[in-house]
Amino acid sequence: xxxxxxxxxxxxxxxxxxxxxxxxxxxxxxxxxxxxxxxxxxxxxxxxxxxxxxxxxxxxxxxxxxxxxxxxxxxxxxxxxxxxxxxxxxxxxxxxxxxxxxxxxxxxxxxxxxxxxxxxxxxxxxxxxxxxxxxxxxxxxxxxxxxxxxxxxxxxxxxxxxxxxxxxxxxxxxxxxxxxxxxxxxxxxxxxxxxxxxxxxxxxxxxxxxxxxxxxxxxxxxxxxxxxxxxxxxxxxxxxxxxxxxxxxxxxxxxxxxxxxxxxxxxxxxxxxxxxxxxxxxxxxxxxxxxxxxxxxxxxxxxxxxxxxxxxxxxxxxxxxxxxxxxxxxxxxxxxxxxxxxxxxxxxxxxxxxxxxxxxxxxxxxxxxxxxxxxxxxxxxxxxxxxxxxxxxxxxxxxxxxxxxxxxxxxxx
Ligand code: AMP
Numbered sequence: 235x236x237x238x239x240x241x242x243x244x245x246x247x248x249x250x251x252x253x254x255x256x257x258x259x260x261x262x263x264x265x266x267x268x269x270x271x272x273x274x275x276x277x278x279x280x281x282x283x284x285x286x287x288x289x290x291x292x293x294x295x296x297x298x299x300x301x302x303x304x305x306x307x308x309x310x311x312x313x314x315x316x317x318x319x320x321x322x323x324x325x326x327x328x329x330x331x332x333x334x335x336x337x338x339x340x341x342x343x344x345x346x347x348x349x350x351x352x353x354x355x356x357x358x359x360x361x362x363x364x365x366x367x368x369x370x371x372x373x374x375x376x377x378x379x380x381x382x383x384x385x386x387x388x389x390x391x392x393x394x395x396x397x398x399x400x401x402x403x404x405x406x407x408x409x410x411x412x413x414x415x416x417x418x419x420x421x422x423x424x425x426x427x428x429x430x431x432x433x434x435x436x437x438x439x440x441x442x443x444x445x446x447x448x449x450x451x452x453x454x455x456x457x458x459x460x461x462x463x464x465x466x467x468x469x470x471x472x473x474x475x476x477x478x479x480x481x482x483x484x485x486x487x488x489x490x491x492x493x494x495x496x497x498x499x500x501x502x503x504x505x506x507x508x509x510x511x512x513x514x515x516x517x518x519x520x521x522x523x524x525x526x527x528x529x530x531x532x533x534x535x536x537x538x539x540x541x542x543x544x545x546x547x548x549x550x551x552x553x554x555x556x557x558x559x560x561x562x563x564x565x566x567x568x569x570x571x572x573x574x575x576x577x578x579x580x581x582x583x584x585x586x587x588x589x590x591x592x593x594x595x596x597x598x599x600x601x602x603x604x605x606x607x608x609x610x611x612x613x614x615x616x617x618x619x620x621x622x623x624x625x626x627x628x629x630x631x632x633x634x635x636x637x638x639x640x641x642x643x644x645x646x647x
Pocket of ligand 1: 313344346351352353354355356357358511512513514515536537538539540541
């Protein structure tokens with residue numbers, strides 16, 4: 235017998251309705267906001283991620299699933315943004331469409347230590363709006379994420395917001411942080427000592443208790459933002475407030491990937507323990523150019539589907555399933571006649587199934603019950619001769635004989 239590999243999950247039929255509800259709610263919100271779906275391959279050249287996420291990030295250094303072939307190194311995508319920008323440029327959308335609003339739903343892969351809410355194959359529902367620097371777009375993206383959670387009736391989440399400023403501001407902030415940490419460097423964990431050399435902002439994301447205590451003592455403010463970035467951030471905050479979307483400023487929120495600048499945000503949920511981020515996103519105004527395209531503003535975000543489902547503690551409910559008609563054929567000729575009846579019912583949009591195991595009437599009734607059938611259709615030799623079928627309404631425990639010509643009408647009402 236084989237087992238699934240650690241950090242992966244089978245999503246069984248009992249759970250699938252929550253997944254489908256979340257996906258369909260998100261699709262409907264994306265449509266309302268006029269975002270169109272894009273699907274890119276799950277496998278890309280590894281260099282795409284090295285280049286965009288940054289060679290010093292944890293994802294690139296430790297978490298990529300790499301596939302070495304004779305000439306290239308491929309990676310299972312650890313996130314969606316880089317692939318979508320690659321696709322935007324490769325398909326010349328910068329020339330034909332210019333400004334695009336895209337969404338995606340699909341699996342992502344990171345070689346992490348599995349725990350609750352942290353998997354090696356997990357799923358993102360995300361959006362990317364490419365081709366605009368407008369602060370209103372930042373507001374739209376955050377309000378879109380908020381709307382998905384609201385429409386899923388999820389509460390108890392917080393939206394944390396920060397601005398990293400333009401690359402110059404980000405550089406000044408990194409330098410300021412480096413200086414502030416100078417004295418404390420030997421007390422930081424080995425990972426943070428390394429981060430201080432290559433990606434100092436990432437220290438602000440460290441989960442190590444000792445590092446967190448040291449960081450608490452630092453006074454962090456937005457003194458590094460240039461006037462343009464200050465104005466942009468003020469417009470984002472004002473826009474969110476005008477829509478009644480609550481947010482908290484968090485000057486420690488940096489998002490570790492190299493491509494982020496200006497607005498960054500994270501949505502966390504108190505019920506999730508240490509892996510409390512439901513989703514996150516931000517602006518990446520230099521990424522399109524970094525990948526060989528024009529200088530274009532862009533912003534995106536992604537929810538972790540598994541985390542959103544954990545936050546919806548009672549599940550997301552089941553979309554009202556169609557009523558099920560379950561046919562029990564008694565005898566060989568009823569079996570073949572039954573197949574035709576099933577076909578007619580299905581063609582008319584009635585959900586229908588049949589006992590294929592030649593069970594006794596009692597055993598087949600038990601199967602119908604297990605399948606939560608609303609109607610049981612019993613077809614014996616007698617009924618076949620009369621062109622009728624016995625229809626049992628499972629809720630009322632009533633039974634009547636119905637002419638086969640009237641069966642669809644009978645089940646539809
Ligand atoms: P990130 O690109 O890391 O900001 O990911 C966006 C969201 O995806 C996070 O806020 C999480 O909800 C989710 N996520 C990231 N990594 C994992 C993982 N290893 N397992 C499950 N969910 C994840």
